[in-house]
Amino acid sequence: MSMSWVRSLGRMLEANPRLRWLLSAILGLLLLYGLLELRDQVVRLDQKYAQQARRLAATRRLAGEEFWIQRAQEAGEKVAAMEARLWRAETPGLAEARLADWVKSLLQSAGATRIRVEANLVPPSDASALPEGVREVRAEVHFRHTPSVLLEVLRRVAEQQRMLSVDKLWLRDRPFPQAEVSIRAWFLVEEEQ
Numbered sequence: 739m740s741m742s743w744v745r746s747l748g749r750m751l752e753a754n755p756r757l758r759w760l761l762s763a764i765l766g767l768l769l770l771y772g773l774l775e776l777r778d779q780v781v782r783l784d785q786k787y788a789q790q791a792r793r794l795a796a797t798r799r800l801a802g803e804e805f806w807i808q809r810a811q812e813a814g815e816k817v818a819a820m821e822a823r824l825w826r827a828e829t830p831g832l833a834e835a836r837l838a839d840w841v842k843s844l845l846q847s848a849g850a851t852r853i854r855v856e857a858n859l860v861p862p863s864d865a866s867a868l869p870e871g872v873r874e875v876r877a878e879v880h881f882r883h884t885p886s887v888l889l890e891v892l893r894r895v896a897e898q899q900r901m902l903s904v905d906k907l908w909l910r911d912r913p914f915p916q917a918e919v920s921i922r923a924w925f926l927v928e929e930e931q
Contacts, residue, residue: 742811743798744782761848794826799928800907801851807930812899820901821926823899823901824872824900824901824924824926825837825875825900825901825923825925825926826922826925826928827925827926827927827928828925828928828929829927829929830859830873830925830927830929831875833858833859833875833925834858834859834875834926835857835921836925837857837875837877837921837925838855838856838877840859841855841857841877841921842855843878844894844895845881845891847877847919848881848890848891848894849884849886849890850883850887850891850917851881851882852879852880852881852882853879853880853881854879854880854881855877855878855879855880856877856878856879857875857876857877857878857886858875858876858877858878859875860874860875860876860922868924871926871927871928872924872925872926872927873924873925873927874922874923874925875922875923875924875925876905876920876921876922877920877921877922877923878918878920879917879918879919879920879921880916880917880918881912881916881917881919882915882916883909883915883916883917884915884927888909888917891917891919892904892907895921899921900923901924902921902922902923903921903922903923904919904920904921905920905921905922906920907919
């Protein structure tokens with residue numbers, strides 16, 4: 739069936755010169771359109787290449803400057819210093835236990851009584867963008883205190899070299915002096931690395 743259609747078209751083209759001119763014009767326009775589209779594509783690629791070449795040249799210029807090399811070294815040193823301040827634990831459960839033990843021993847050595855400590859891992863969705871393997875642990879602490887005990891506890895927390903933050907400090911004096919403190923610490927949990 740398709741062969742008969744092709745033969746029929748061939749006979750019409752032989753018999754009608756205007757049809758041959760029309761078909762030639764259509765093919766010529768399609769060829770011209772294809773060439774114009776190809777030229778546009780070449781122009782777009784040239785522009786993209788020129789843009790990438792400019793970016794590469796700028797990057798090479800900056801990479802060779804001593805200032806940026808020095809900045810990269812300083813940044814690496816600061817990252818190492820921050821990582822050194824992280825608490826360490828093998829598992830998230832041990833991170834909770836270590837913070838709870840540290841807080842409890844701190845309060846006991848400062849002279850606090852009726853100590854209650856509850857440490858929990860902060861869910862990753864609640865934590866701000868933390869690096870891989872770093873987890874946040876929050877300890878809720880309740881204890882009886884005197885002003886001197888409270889000052890000693892806060893002094894020791896402030897002097898701690900590892901990363902700690904006091905989020906909440908709530909004090910009441912009736913019916914007895916009671917303190918409620920929320921402490922956050924950041925742990926490098928080794929099982930998650």
